[in-house]
Amino acid sequence: MTAGTPSEQPTPPPRQERTLLLLVRHGETPTTGQVLPGRAPGLHLSERGQAQADRIAERLDGLAVDALYSSPLERARETAAPAAARTGLPVAEEAGLTECDFGDWTGAALAELSVLPEWRTVQHTPSSFRFPGGESFTQMQARIVGALEDLRAAHRGGVILCFSHADPIKAAVAHALGTHLDLFQRIVISPASVSAISFADGRPPAVLGVNSVAGSLAGLAGP
Numbered sequence: 165m166t167a168g169t170p171s172e173q174p175t176p177p178p179r180q181e182r183t184l185l186l187l188v189r190h191g192e193t194p195t196t197g198q199v200l201p202g203r204a205p206g207l208h209l210s211e212r213g214q215a216q217a218d219r220i221a222e223r224l225d226g227l228a229v230d231a232l233y234s235s236p237l238e239r240a241r242e243t244a245a246p247a248a249a250r251t252g253l254p255v256a257e258e259a260g261l262t263e264c265d266f267g268d269w270t271g272a273a274l275a276e277l278s279v280l281p282e283w284r285t286v287q288h289t290p291s292s293f294r295f296p297g298g299e300s301f302t303q304m305q306a307r308i309v310g311a312l313e314d315l316r317a318a319h320r321g322g323v324i325l326c327f328s329h330a331d332p333i334k335a336a337v338a339h340a341l342g343t344h345l346d347l348f349q350r351i352v353i354s355p356a357s358v359s360a361i362s363f364a365d366g367r368p369p370a371v372l373g374v375n376s377v378a379g380s381l382a383g384l385a386g387p
Contacts, residue, residue, distance in 0.1 A: 191216035202270035216356035221246035226382030230322030260311020267298020305335035340369040
């Protein structure tokens with residue numbers, strides 16, 4: 165047999181199946197940056213936030229999306245609505261994507277919270293903090309990481325849009341990066357931003373982008 169014939173060529177490895185999760189923070193509300201709204205109902209997007217939601221949908225052009233999931237809170241579902249209209253996909257509520265339960269701090273002004281001694285713990289050693297009457301940061305991280313694992317398993321090899329909130333997204337990105345939770349406050353997640361995490365069989369997750377607020381998302385689905 166002559167050297168170099170096809171029968172002697174090495175068999176290429178099987179193609180790995182890749183699942184892409186796009187984590188989208190909801191758009192701006194009338195209280196963004198002013199209070200800690202938490203899970204309190206009745207908070208909707210502002211006019212600017214609605215425009216941001218429309219732009220997220222526009223950024224999906226050329227990207228084949230397989231599923232849309234949202235936090236049950238109004239501001240997240242309203243952000244997901246234009247993407248659902250553009251893709252023709254329904255938005256499924258996923259409790260694991262919801263905001264952190266801030267307990268007794270829900271609705272408090274950030275200016276008031278920032279002078280509390282506990283605020284330093286929130287910013288520098290969040291892994292040791294639990295909101296009074298609410299959730300700890302470690303619980304929040306375990307919750308969203310578990311939810312994303314379930315969604316990844318349900319849509320293996322697909323592209324999944326997940327509409328959530330700043331702190332849960334920061335915690336999920338930190339986990340994917342292998343970064344300790346105490347450093348997750350260094351990650352910036354702006355309103356209406358998109359962060360992308362890719363999962364391939366047998367490999368650790370790959371963070372393809374964090375806090376993206378402009379440009380087409382189609383390139384994220386490339387090989």
